Amino acid sequence: MRSSLSRRLLQLALLPAFVFALIMVAYFALTTVERANLNFQAQVDTLTTSTLPAMESGLLYFDEEYLRRTSQVLLNAPFVRAAKVLDAAGNPIVEQGAQLSLPLLSGPPGEVHRLIQDTWIRVEIPIRATVLRHQLPEGYPDLLGWLVVDYSINDVQLENYRLITLGAVVAVAGLVLIWLLALRLIRPIVQPFHQTIDTLRAIKDGHYSERVALETSGELRRLGEGVNAMADSLQHAQRDMQQSVDQATQDLHQTLEALEIQNIQLGNARRQAQEASEAKTQFLANMSHEIRTPLNGVLGFARLLAKTDLDTRQKDYLQTIQRSSESLLTIINDILDFLKLESGKLELEQRPMHLRDVIEDVMDLLGPLAQDKDLELVTLVYEDVPLRAFGDPLRLRQVLTNLVGNAIKFTTAGHVAVRLMLEQATEQTMHLRFSVSDTGPGMSREQQNRLFSAFSQADASTSRRFGGTGLGLVICQRLIEQMHGHIGVESVQGEGSTFWFTLDLDIDHQAIAAQPADTLLAGSHVLVLEPHELSRTVLGHRLEQWGMVVHDLTVLSDEQALSASEQRPRLAILTCDAQHPDRLRRAAQQCQRHGIPIVLLTRHNEIRAELNDIAPLVDVHSAKPIRYSRLYAICTELLGRALPELNTETPPANNQPRILVVDDNATNRKLLTALLGDYGITPSEAEDGAQAMACISQQSFDLVFMDIQMPVMDGITATKEIRRHERPDEHLPVIALTAHALPEEEERLRHSGFDDYITKPIDEAQLLNAVFQWTGVELVPLTAPPTLDAGPAVGSAPSMSVSTATDKTVRAAKSPDESGPVDITLALRRAGNKPDLARDMFQGLLEQIQADRTELAQLHADKARSALLDRVHALHGLTRYCGVPVLEQAVRELEVNLKNTQCSEVPAALNRVLEAMAEVEWWSTHRDWQPFFASS
Incomplete structure (x- = not known):
């Protein structure tokens, strides 16, 4: 900055002087050179013309010596190099000085000629008879000869250079003088600027106490005052800001201390929450096992009780017990699945599966539930779907079971349809769309938005008609997302709902290639009576896929169907019709008269008394919904065809x-x-x-x-x-x-x-x-x-x-020893109500206890933890079948503690196991327990 300002001022001062000096030197040099050239020319002319009279006399009298002396006078001049006298014809007479062998210059005769070169000038002047003309005879020519003189211009040029150099030196000296004078004059102007700049730089670096010295006047003084005022303002602002920063820093330190304390508390809370979550997961898993054990007992004995003679009220009570137990088991399973999905511990499998079998497994399971509500279950698998794929059939079945179960639960009349269609396929993968449609009440947009939230249902009111935990759809959503698919719902209130999900699955080409073509039934005529329109369409489509010719008894009379083609139908598939039982009876009788085999499809809750007159006419009886492979096998068998090996999973x-x-x-x-x-x-x-x-x-x-x-x-x-x-x-x-x-x-x-x-x-x-x-x-x-x-x-x-169980077994189960270390009822139930097996397992437990009592204590004393865990695990497996709940619980706790290598509860748990073993031994020696396990 400093050099820039000084340079600018010097440039402003020196540039005009330099231009002026340059102009003056140029003018001076040109003028001097011009004057020197004119002087030289005048000297040349004067010197030359002064010798012409002498030359005229010499030539007139042909006096060569005179001519020579005259030429010598010319050579005595300092700038003459040579002189030559020529006759009128141009022949040399006298030559003095440096001889130039050059011809006469061309030009008009009798005129002065000049030749100018770098360092010399030649002048050719004609010599005429002027002064002595009167002495010449009449008619004598005027031109007597020529005088040729060579003049050197070196001295003239040197003089010109000297003058030019002198002018340049004078100009440079003047410029230097002006530069020195400018430096002297610029310093008082530049110095305040430099001081102001230094002050501003110091202020920029944080030295707010620096000030500009006010030693000048005018604009520079006002500039300094403005800078000082700005420095004062900045100093005050800096002081205020420092105070604010100090206060903020103090507050921040206090906040950081509070945050550190809070982070420690949050870390402890997070660790406690994680421990609580793990404990919750462990507790729920353990509780599920503990709840399932008595719950399975409740369900088992409820089924046993259902096989006895019961009146109507007892049957109703028993069905309530079964439904409540199954609902409780479903809730437990949903909670465990939700916990596994939340913790990210659920891993999916990739193994071969048959997609139709997966869907039909769900329909088989939920068919009775739908039929109890008089609903029709329908499966539609489109022909272009590759049925062999790789995936997790268990989880896919779980999703479908939930969606179909919900559709049945919320639908009061109509049907529930499961569709599987192919949306896109490549050589290795396919994009499938599964949908579950129902004819239920439908949902509003607000209800749809709540569906996929945990513990939330479409009807969240306290007076809702349907039960459940609200976890089913959340589990489905998490499972589908883990399979990299999407799930959604489409519903119109009052018109039903459709739940759908899409999946990308790898195609099992090897299994598809090994599957035989369905050609054995091609060309066979079959009668179909199905009152439900959608089920009739699906059944007819299945039969037509196998190449069979379908005659619909729903729209044709029996006689029309039997005479519809030249080839008599060879098979009839009839479905029970509660609305038109007479039509079913007539169709069955017509088929029996014509010798047509009959396949009767019924619901599980059909009243058997109404079918007594039809049952003798039926060849095969099967429940709805019938599986694809089952129907194919029945048709093949009744038509007398050889049944090929069905390429399914079953x-x-x-x-x-x-x-x-x-x-x-x-x-x-x-x-x-x-x-x-x-x-x-x-x-x-x-x-x-x-x-x-x-x-x-x-x-x-x-x-x-x-x-x-x-x-x-x-x-x-x-x-x-x-x-x-x-x-x-x-x-x-x-x-x-x-x-x-x-x-x-x-x-x-x-x-x-x-x-x-x-x-x-x-x-x-x-x-x-x-x-x-x-x-x-x-x-x-x-x-x-x-x-x-x-x-x-x-x-x-x-x-x-x-x-x-036999009566004797039941009496044993009601013995008063249930509160002791041995529970006979539990032992019989876990032995499948087989008294002999229960007795053998209990005898084996007693022998194991005698062998393990001393060995367990010895292994613990020897710190053989691995061997101790193996013996405890074997004992645990045995206690779970022998009706010893106290010993079973003690052994279970010991095994859990042994698996946890950091657990310090092993000695206490081992003592509890040894005490429970002693109680069982004491009970067996003081009780006659053999009759409890006596078989009938």
Whole structure:
């Protein structure tokens, strides 16, 4: 800044002087040079013309010597280089000085000629007879000769250069003088600016006490005063700001201290909340197990009670107990699923599945519920949908069950339809849309907005008609989102609702390629009587897919249908019609007269007395909704065709599944063998994972029940080995047998390769459900128990009932020993109401107690925690089947504490186990317990 200002002022001072000096030097140089040239020319002319009279006389008299002397006079001049005298013809007479061999210059004769070069000038002057003309004869020419003189101009040029240099020096000296004078004059002007700039820079750096010295006057003084005033204002503002900053800093320190204290409190609260959440999850998981155990007992004994003779009021009470128990079980399952989804511990599987089978499983399960409300359940699977895909069938089935269940619950009349359609497909994946439509009351926009919120329902009033926790749709939404899909609802109040969700699934091309074409029924004529329009459309579409020719008895008379084609119908599919029973009866009689096989489709709640006159005419009786594969098998069998191997997930129902039971506890194996034996199944047995692998390598199985903790090879390792040796086109279902159903353990089991798990104690209904779900076989007891009606319909869901206990067993269950360390009622129930099995398991427990009492204490003293955990786990599995609730609870707590390596409650828990074992031993030695387990 300083150099810039000084430079500008100097430029303003020197630039005019420099321009003026330059002009003056130029003018002076030009004038001097011009004057010098004129002087030189005048000298040349004077000198030349002065010798012409002498030259005239010399030439007239041809006096060469005279001419020479005259030429020498010219050479004596300082700037003459050479002189030459020529005759009139141009021939040289006298030559003096530097001789130039140049011809005469061309030009008009008799005139002066000049030639100017860089360093010399040649002048050619004619010599005429002027002075002595009168002495010449008449007619003598005037031109006597030529005088040629060469003049040097070096001296003239040097003089010009000297003059120009002198002018330049004078100009430079003047400029220097002006520059020095300008510096002297600029300093008083620049110095206040520099001081002002330094002051402003100091103020900028925070030195607000700096001031400009006011030593000048005029504008510079006013500038300094303005800068000083600004510095005063900034100093006051800085002082105020510093005070504010100090106050704010103090307040901030106090706030930070408060925040730090609050963060510590929040951290403690968060840690406590996490611990509480984990404890809540653990508690709910444990409570679910503890609640399910008595609840399964309630359901089991309710089913047993249903098989006895009851009056109408008792039946009504019993149905209320069953419905309430099932609702409670559903609520428990929903809460556990919601907890797993909230904690992010729910993992999805990717395994082969048949989409139609998944939907039909849901329809089979909920069919009786819909039929109780006189609703029609319909499944529409579009033809272009690839039915073989990879996904999680269990979770997909859970979503559909919830949506269909809600539709049934809120619909009072009409139908519920499940549709599956293909929206988009690539070579490897497909985009599917599932929808569940009903003819219920519909919902308003406000109700729709509340649907997918936890613990919220469309009708949130205290007087709402329908129950539930409000978790079902939230669980569905979370499951669909975890499958990377979308879920939504479309509803118009008064016109029904449609819940839909979309999924992207990988196509199982290998399974689709292996599926045979449905060509065995092509060309066969079939009569169809279905009063419900949508169900009739779906049934006709199914039959037409197989190439059959359908004749609709709903719009045609019997005779018209029988004569509609040249080929007589070979099969009739009739549905019970409560509105027009006579039409059904006439159609059945017409078919019987013409020898047409009849398939009768009924609801589970149809009154059997109304069908007594039709039953003898029916060839096959099946419940609605009928499965796709079941209908195909019936049609093929009745038409006398060879039934091909159906490429579905379920094997034929007439083949018993091959089951392998793997458990190191002989009592547990004995219980499973006994339960399955009632249904005609003799399972293979293995004591550990290594024996199980050997059995699987020697023969094929349809299902494996696998214990977790076993010697030699545990269940997790064995399952991983099974999965590692499986071929891509094979999958052996493996179900874990575990005493705990905690979320983290469930996810660990599924991640290890298990398909499902069953919690101990094993309930008979739970066992039958697992066999049906993973093999598709409906287990039927060898001796059918008495029922309230004529028995379940063909093709219905498997019965969940258990064997009826004998009178002696019931009397034993009512013994007064239930409050002691042994509960006979519980022992019988967990043994499947088999007294002999219950007695053997209790005897095995007593032997195990005698062997373990001293060994458990010794293992704890030796700090052999792993060996102690194995023995406690084996004892825990045994206590769950022997009706010893106090010992069972104590052993369970000890096992949980042993699994928690940081737990310090092991000694106290072990003492409680030893005390409970002593109480059981004392009870067995002081009571005659054998009659309690006497079989009939």
